[in-house]
Amino acid sequence: MTREQRQTMTRITHETPPVRLDWRHHLTETTGILIAVILGLMLILSLVEPRFLAAQNLANLLRSASILAIISAGQMFVIIVRGFDLSVGATMAMVSVVTAMVMANVPEGTATSLTILYGVGAGFAAGAAVGLVNGLCVAYLKVHSFMVTLGTSSIVVGLALYLTNGIPVYGMPRGFSSEFGRAIWGGLPSAFYIGAGLALLFWVIQNLTTVGKYIYAVGGNFKSAVFSGLSANRYLVMAYVISGLTAALASILLTAQIGSGQGSIGGVLTFQSIAVAIIGGVSLQGGVGKIENVCLAALFLQLLTNAMELLRIQSQLQAVILGLIVILVAANDIRKTRSV
Amino acid sequence: MTRSKQASDASQNELLRLTGITKRFPGVLALSNVNFDLKEGEVHVLFGENGAGKSTLINVISGVLTPSEGAISLYGQPFRFSSPQDAREQGISPVFQEFSLIPDMTVEENLYLGREETTHGFLRKKEMRRAAMRILARLGFGIAPNARVSALPRAQQQMVEIAKALVTDPRILILDEPTASLTEAESARLFEFVRELRAQGVGIIYISHRMREIRDLADRVTVLRDGALISTVHAQDVTDDEMVELMTGRKAGVLYPRIPHNPGNVMLEARDLHTVRDRVRDASFQVRAGEIVGIAGLVGCGKSELVRAAFGLEPIDRGEVQFDGDTYAHPTAAQSLEHGICYFPADRGAEGLAATRPILENASMAALPENAFSIRGFLRKGSEKSRVQEIMERLQLRPMRLFAAVGSLSGGNRQKVVLARGMTRGTQVFLFDEPTVGIDVGAKAEIYALLGELVAEGAAVVLVSSELPEILGLSHRVYVMHNARVVAHLEGDEITEDRILSHFFTDHTDAA
Amino acid sequence: MTTATSPRSREFVATVKLLTFPLLILAMFGLFAMFEPRIASARNLVNISSQSTYLIVFALAQTVVLVPRGFDLSLGNAVSFTSVATALALTSSFAAGLPGYAVVVLGLLTGLACGTAVGLFNGFFASVLGIRSFIVTLGAMNICYGLSATISGGRPVFNVPEAFTTFFYSGTFAGIPAPILWTACVAIAVHVVLSNTVFGRTLYLMGCNPRAVEVAGLPRRKYFAIAFVLSGALVAIGALMLTARTGTGEPNLGGNLLLQAIAAAVMGGVSLSGGRGGVFHAITGALFITVLSNGLNFLQISGYLQQIILGLVIILAIALDKSRD
Structure with missing residues (x-):
């Protein structure tokens, strides 16, 4: 039967119009709270500690926040599909080492741009490979992701250290480190532009494409997604590959900034990325999470770190505070889902 | 439109034909050698009790399960579904209960x-x-x-x-008890729509066990029992009683034992219970020793939540529960058990049993704090084993393997393990939530007989059930729930299908 | 129904299954010994058994929370925290001139207090507030890391008094080396708790089906919290033994210990989805990991490579766990 036939038979009874939503609806509760907290924190900091407003401090802050946002964006996709990626730190170590080694070992006389291209390409390949292994294990072994990623992170860090014997890898072209990694373009650090571009890309994916919808669907209710005819496992794996790729991108930016490939990079970033995602309202129950809130949460966390540095709070105590924040936000997440 | 004539017209195009479909699960034969066909522009009802194999059959048709044996032909061509998506692309749209x-x-x-x-x-x-x-x-x-x-x-x-x-x-639409949670007006709108689709030539497989719906809609009816095809009949050729007989395999009335009503003291009473999430609103009920009290209503009306709240599994906002002479605003499961009240959950898989643990541990679960089972927190394993063995013998567990994992048992045996829990301690009030879901007719009769025995011994029984015949056949008194409230209380001769159904559907939208 | 397997043959199959893994460990040991005969020396055997004691205790700690379907990521850092805090208490009390037995008692109390505090923290958030245990323990892992790094300044705490190291490491009681004796006591106690108490039985039942346990009126939340506290106490005992062995409070034990404890428990047959596994499994799993790393050390395999192998063992353990269901 054709659609036309059907329509002629249709008696329009009463059509219910869509609920009218204005722009405010699109800003969730989380967005509002985060913006308020960020502005408040900035205000207090600028009053209490004038060094906060120094151009150098702001540039560093923005660079670190951008890198954190990039990793957390990948973590967000994994949490949306009800997983956790504990291997992002390890992946960063691996990518850093691989990128630096490739750049340091290209044949003499290769053009700088090609050298960078090879290094960056190898880095992304390494990141995607880790993500793929994680994704395949989670999708087909059906084990909780944190066990799988704990295992792969041990393997990947071991590999990164084995390849370098734990010694930093030097010899990257200046065009990569000082002219890109530490560069300030138009008053803003290079990493910021890349982070903003990535955020825009993910916003488009989440809001305007089927891939974004499918990832939400797989996380919201896996069985329903299968019943609806989606190749659910494909989107599950995709989330982990995205996380591997974002970890790679963050690592490349960080490696460029430091100027050497290091197997010890990314240690605390795994936990920070999870913290950012959770603070940014990505639900631990799956199926919920927006890139814009994750970016705001990254900025918030970096501001907090910056504040503690400026106020000379021991860096180890930051771990304690972060741990508490994550548990409290998780408790709030539980409360929200229960009250529905 | 004269649908009954159209339906019997042999020249109609066949959409789907299943031949010799068998489906095995570990320990269970869910479908055995079932034939089924669907024609263009007909409503073909699948009729049977819970656990008869209806759901398995539609899962096979919609590509969710692959049959262990048998052949499927679709639009005249042999076909094998590899996935739900595959079936959907072929024009099969299922609407599952889940x-x-x-x-x-x-x-x-x-x-x-x-x-x-x-x-x-x-x-x-x-x-x-x-x-x-x-x-x-x-x-x-x-x-x-x-x-x-x-x-x-x-x-x-x-x-x-x-x-x-x-x-x-879709060319084939599958509806699995679509009215289970709809009001009468909503159901009527749905029926109208189903007829419209039928007129357009869509083949509809409709699962229901409500006589009224079948009378309203069905062209043909296929009756399943215990995973086997009993018969496919034209709806206008059989009476209601004949259909029930086909479904249960016994003369109507024989399945349910006659249980004498000797009401004694009030054993459990709930007054104006209101749960935290409004699933139950100001509901009251009581049950006396020596009687079976039925609680009936649509799926999602709050009947299960009512007994769960009284037992102590749903958070209570206001109201109170009284048993053993004491009043509780927030009873806990442990308190209820201690006072001889035991709840038997509807979903035995999700709430009743620890599937990978042995029968022994599952049977003694609710009685562990009792002296026969533990002293000062230490288990008395010997005493535990002999007690459980005794009870399982009374329940006729076959084969008697106390250390087998519960997951390997059939539906009937699983229910026996859950029932054993009520007997490990001196239970006087039995709260049954859909006790015969997923159980074959033989085991069902055993459970009904057991209910009779319990009541004869002076126990109080509450029976929450979505199967109206069960409520009609067993209850001495019936509470009917609708939209989270108790809307009627029926006794003796008042308990008829029509009266209960009339309360199912009327919207009691009181201002309170 | 005809039973194809008689009770006796079923028991036989069960025994064979139980012995497969220990035999596998023996085979691996034999293989290593073929490459490096010193591995089979009496001295190394003593070495392996004393090395394995620590891991056995930590694997038991992980088992106690895995059985009720929990998970403890904070284990490694909780060991560091306990170790550093105890060492600080010991050195200062020793400096204050306390007698030997008092030093031992003080160390024991400090350690148990720290370990159970972490366990209580995890248990509270995981059971009372109902947050998934692995996110709680991930938070606790960072908190412990921060605390141990802060109180120690990131450096090992030296000069743990001898009375303490004798009691937990170098001493012998009735000819039995201290670590083996204490580990045996712990293992027997945990076994009794898991298989002979209402609490232990409930842990298995709730690991298999938490809602069924609630319907049966058993105190699920309370017992789940107690499981974490018990696990914390076991972590503390292991940490004390480890501190006595190295003679220092170690702030950086973290990750590797956690991975080893998980690998040992799961490899030994404790189920990741709860409800299965016990003391026997934790011990065999810990022996497996110890024999493996002992062999690799003798063959002079680099630490980095060993880390890779440990990761692979974890993935293998997950796959095995899956295949047992």
């Missing part, structure tokens, strides 16, 4: 999930919005396309589910 919606997405996103309209991978949101509104309007359901599914009441979720099945213009 919802296939993503709670955190909107209605329109759900309707088009997996078949979005796109240009170069980008969503064409406006077009989908328009189409979604058209479908929803056509069904006559007042649902906004951008409403979040998790925020909709259950009945509206069911409607979205049906709307979703229609997005693809």
